[in-house]
Structure formats: C-alpha cells, structure tokens
Amino acid sequence: MTGKLPFEALSVETLATRLATNEALCATIGKGPWKVREVGDGNLNLVFIVEGASGAAVVKQALPYVRLVGDSWPLPLKRSFFEYHALTRQEARAPGSVPAILHFDEGQALIIMEYLAPPHIILRRALIDGRQLPNIARDIGLFMARTLFRGSDLSMQTKDRKADLALFADNVELCGITEDLVFSDPYFDAKLNRHTSPQLDGLVAELRADRDLKVEAQRLKHIFAANAETLLHGDLHSGSIMVTDTETRMIDPEFAFYGPMAFDVGMLLANFWMSFFSQRGHEQNGKRDAMRAYLLGVTNETWAVFRAEFSHLWRTERTGMLYQKSLFEDQGDILASEQALDHVLHQIWSDLLGFAGIEVHRRILGLAHNADFETIEDEDLRASCEAKALKFGRHIAVNRRQILGMDEVNNLAALIERESRI
C-alpha cells in the first residue's frame, strides 16, 4: 500500500492483506497471520489492534466524516497528517509522553503506532472506576509545561514557529468543531445539543439567558481563535490519556493547532472536576469520599507541577525572542525576569479557569458528552451531578479574573458538592 492509492477505509477483514508488506509493522509484530480487532470508541476514527507472533501495534485511520454523526458530517482526512505532526513534536518536546510512531501514510490517513497494552486503560475509565492513579498529576503537568513552553516563542526560533503555525492553520475543520461545539452551541438552542431532560431544562434555560456567561464564553472563543501562542494538543481530556499505575501517555492530538497555552490546561483540569462531580453517581459499591479528595488533590498537584516545570524552563530554556535575557538576566535584573514570569503565569491561570468552565458546560449541554456522567443510569442522579458541575463551570468562567488560586476553586467545588441548596 502506498500513499498514491486512493483512500480506502480499512476493515477487520482487509487490514491484514493491505498491510501485509508494511515493513515497520512486520518488524514490530512479525509477519502474519495476525489477529485484528477494531476498538475505536472515539467519535472520529477507526482504531485497530493488530497482534502478531512477536508483538502488537495500533493502526489508526481517519474517516472522511465524523464517525459519531455519520457521513452527513464530512471531515477531511488531513487530520491524520496533523495528528502525526503533533505526535512527533510532542515526543521531541516531552520525550516518552506519547505512543511511538511506527509508520505514517498520508494518503491513507493512517498512523501505525505503539500498542499500549493492558494494564493501560483510558484515564476517564479508570476515574469512573474509582481508581487513584498516583502519577497522573506529575506526568500530565510535565507534559503540558514542556509541550506548551517548548512550542512557543519562549523557546523556538520564531521563524520556525511561524512556519509551523502556517502548517497547522490548515487544520480548519477540527478547530471548527471546537469553535462551534465548545464555545457556542452549548449557549443557544443548537441542533446537535442534548442534555438530561427534563431534569436540567430549567438550569439550561437559565445558563442560555446568562449574559455574563455568554459574553465570557465568546471572549474565550476569541482568545482561542486568535492567540496562536503555542502548539496545543487541542483535545486534552481524560479520554485522550492512557494510564497505568506507573505510566501516562497522551494520545489523539488530531485537534492540534497553535492556540493559547491555557486551553490545554483548562480543558484537562475541567475533566478532573467533572470526574469529581460525577463520583456521586458511581457510589453503588461504596462511598467515593476518598476519590473526591484524590481528584481535588490531582487538580492541585497538576497545576503546581505545571507551574514548577514552566518556571524551571523559563529560567533555563528561555531561548526564544520573547522576554529575552538581554533585557533581564544579562542586565543583572533577575527579578525583572521573575516579574515577567508572574505576569505570564497569571494570564494562563485566569484564562484556564475560563476554558475549564466552558469545557464543563459543553460536555453536559452540547453534542459530545462524556462517560463520567453518561454512565450514570439513574437520570435524576445524573442530572443532580451534572447540575452541580454546570454551576461550578459558570462560576469559574465568569469570575476567572477574581479567583486567586487553586484552593479557592477546589473549596468551591467541595462546597457545591456538599450543599444541596446551591
């Protein structure tokens, strides 16, 4: 199979034949016969696990439409190209944080990559199961600090960043999904929206009439679309992370593009807070008090690790054109450099709270819900969890410039969780 052939979707039946001569694949898993399974549970793509005599690999292929919706919603195959290029940059900037790539075929929109075998599990699934992963805060905090810092004008030669920005600017359709589904659709009666009804109807109407919230959501969309600060993962939620007790890998960066640093951080943290509010729905086998405490601890630690690593890179790897040492350290003024760092971190903080609040809303009001809430079968119970998350999201989005630190946010989450009258 070469990139010259017209695109053709793989299937469990055809995969072994079509990839039989792929050298990278054969070198990793051995020649056939292979066992092939389709395991894609995402919204967009085909994902196969291929097992041979000497190993296994993942074959991920884009489809020319949104899998979740069907071929009525076309989506270009080039997202595979952006995923491939994002993975290579993430590996370079945060070694060991993403699956190894074995092969990329642009024409077939196909990436063959390392199989993260069990006990690897999707982080979202682990959190729903009530598992406390010991390393995720550290691993994800480091990943975000390293990729976001090293992909920006704080580190890169700006000529290289601008060329890369131009490359990823063509990832229009996937940006468009975020622009519509995250920032706008949840706040009006858009066609693809759904929510737990009728339980949430009143609150949903209230949020859609909430002027301050809607203005803030659009300000954040403006920042998302215009502020091309660094190469983002673009879809860094707990469903895009594979974990074991000792390992953490980020996957699925097909939404990658140049955007604001705070977006990845805010979306990720939002998913921890949603997990927090969803725990009440998963207490069939026992209270989840410890899990809730763990989750707030994870948000706290993730942000602390992010700041510590970002600050470390600021002090040791600031080789880009921004905040040049010639203006600060080289003039003997280390405090000027620290002052600038405070400004940059403060901006990330107040923006990430906004992005986090909006991400919570879109997962409950928009098209793409998440399993944390969806797997709560009792609709009243689910709605009660979701309502708390919605109120939390509204609060942090609208008050993002006034919230001082993670303690306040986590105290707010705990208060909302505990107080039935809110």
Next chain:
Amino acid sequence: MTGKLPFEALSVETLATRLATNEALCATIGKGPWKVREVGDGNLNLVFIVEGASGAAVVKQALPYVRLVGDSWPLPLKRSFFEYHALTRQEARAPGSVPAILHFDEGQALIIMEYLAPPHIILRRALIDGRQLPNIARDIGLFMARTLFRGSDLSMQTKDRKADLALFADNVELCGITEDLVFSDPYFDAKLNRHTSPQLDGLVAELRADRDLKVEAQRLKHIFAANAETLLHGDLHSGSIMVTDTETRMIDPEFAFYGPMAFDVGMLLANFWMSFFSQRGHEQNGKRDAMRAYLLGVTNETWAVFRAEFSHLWRTERTGMLYQKSLFEDQGDILASEQALDHVLHQIWSDLLGFAGIEVHRRILGLAHNADFETIEDEDLRASCEAKALKFGRHIAVNRRQILGMDEVNNLAALIERESRI
C-alpha cells in the same frame, strides 16, 4: 519583462527600457519617452515616479537588503508580495484608502501603482510644517476600523482568515524587524541603537533599568507575536500616510501580517503624540500652540471615529464566528452584544496605549528615528522634546490598564509639555 527573469534592481537609466512594454503602465501614462525620478526616502525600497504624456505612476521595487543599512542586512524580496496582497485587501475592506494598483510583478518584487501627485504630501512632513489637515482623524479612524474589523473573525469566514494568516505568516523577516527594533532593542544596549547624546544619556539609562517598563514591553511583544487577530498594516505611522486637505491614503503595508488590532491604532496615535512633543522644536517661525491643540484633538477624534465605526460594524456586519448573533441578538439580548463590544474595545484601548508608548521609545532610542525630532537641529532643544516624549511613552505603557480614556492621556501630554520639572 516577465516574472521569469532573475531579479534585477531598476535604475533611473534602465526603467524606461525595461518597462517600455508594460501594458498597464503604458495605458496609464502613455508610451515613452518618459521622465523618471527616484524618490525613495524610506528605509527599505526603491521608489520611482515615471511621467509620460498622459499621466504619471509610481514604480516601487523591493531590494534584497535594507536600504537604510546596506547589503550587510539582507531582506527578502517577498515583502513586495505581502505589500501587494495587503493593498488589495485594504482596498476591498476600506475602498479608496490606498493607492490603486496597476501592475504587480512578483519576480521583480515590483508594484506599479497610482501616483499621488502634489499637493499630496507625506503626513509627517505636513505635521512638521505645522499644517492642520482637517480630515485625517476621520479618514484614518475609518481606515483602521474597517480594515481591522473586516480582516478578523468578527467578519470573515474563519477558514479564509486562517488561510490568509498562513500566507502572511511567511512575512517573517519584516515581523522580525518590528520584534527586534520596536520591542527589544530600545531597552538594552543593542548595536544599532542611537540617541541624542550626551543630553539623553541619563534618561536612557534610567529607562533601560526600568523593570516595569521592560516587562511591559515584552508582554506587548508577546501579544504582538501571538495574537493573530486581524490583518494589520503593520507600519502605520505618519510617514506611511499621504495627505491633501481633502484626501488621505495609506501606503507601504509591506509589514502586513496577522496581529493584534491595537497595534496599528497604537502606532498611529504614537506618531501624533510624537508630533505634539516635537512642535517645540519647530517654532522658528512662530509659536505652535494651535498646532499642539490640533494634534491632541486629532488623537481624540481618531479614537472616537475608530470606536464609532468599529461599533457600527459590530452592530451591522458581525458575520464571523465570534460573538455570533445566535447567542446575543437572536435571543433578543442586544445588551449582551453591547457588553461584549465594551470588552473588545476595552482590550484594544489598554493594549494600544502600550503599543503607543513603546513606539515612542523606539523612535528616539532605537535605529529608525523619525523626522519630527531629527529635523530639530539644535541638539539641546531636540533632546528636551525627546525627553518629554520618552517620559510620556513610559507612563502610558506602564499604566495602560489604569488609564480611563483619551482625555487623561492628552491631559498628561499637555502636563508633560508644560512642566519643565517633569
């Protein structure tokens, strides 16, 4: 001459021969013999005026280096490509605001355009001469509002904006000039800097040790480089504007790229304030009190016209993906739309003050000075004018988030101008 030939700089001697068969040129000015003059007084390019029997035209050609510095500083010819594309977009978005283009030859980095004959004069020259142009505030305010609004996601289809952003992202070298010369070099002992010495030595040392100022300058550089909001002119100072009493045209947009709206506005206003502080140096033939009052009035009116037109476009042409009407007006909530407009204008305001302050500094401390001050022959007098401008620039850059409106800024300018003890 076709684009296939290797680049060759035109000269007064060769121009008529080389362009003799250019249809657009012949159609406008008639066939030869022509009269050719080289009039380029800018820092970068060759500019010829070519006159024939039935008219005249301007032939502008880029050189592969910075004219001001010489061939030790190479600069790519493609800046002509960006100038051409910027001019076409500006004409579409603000009809009549730029010279008409007759011909573009990418290979020869050459644009043939409308000749703005006398009494057209460079605005900076007119202001040095003490002329009060009646229309500039309105014309430039409208130009900025229309180009900046219509080149952004407030108006464009985001797919088109992203493609255009990718196109202009390659204008790296000219962005690099701004990034270095405007935002960084003035604040340390960079090689190409110069200032009126020894008169300003003490103040220059003070500014280069001013932590708050340097951090702010770098924050603004960060915004400049990352916030790809709209297609900027990129170099909108009073030397890039041709005027008569009734006409105003913006020229020379070769620095065009996608950046923050506030940059064009701030740079432009800075040039009015510099003209204000330089007037004292041009009082040989009489006091310039009325001219000073006029200039502060111009800043006031320019900003008022900008806001009024931007607000008008916000209410009538908001067809892009940001602040969609489906979230605001379509829900009957016009005040939500007005609230968002206030936020956007407030951001532009506080950023433009920063850009303005920095622009003032670089014109006095950096490489590219301007004639407002340079034509003051008495060095003590020049230094006294420059010192006031430097202090003004520092104040508005560092306090940009606390300054409420144009009245405060202009009162500050008047206070600094009047108070010798400042």
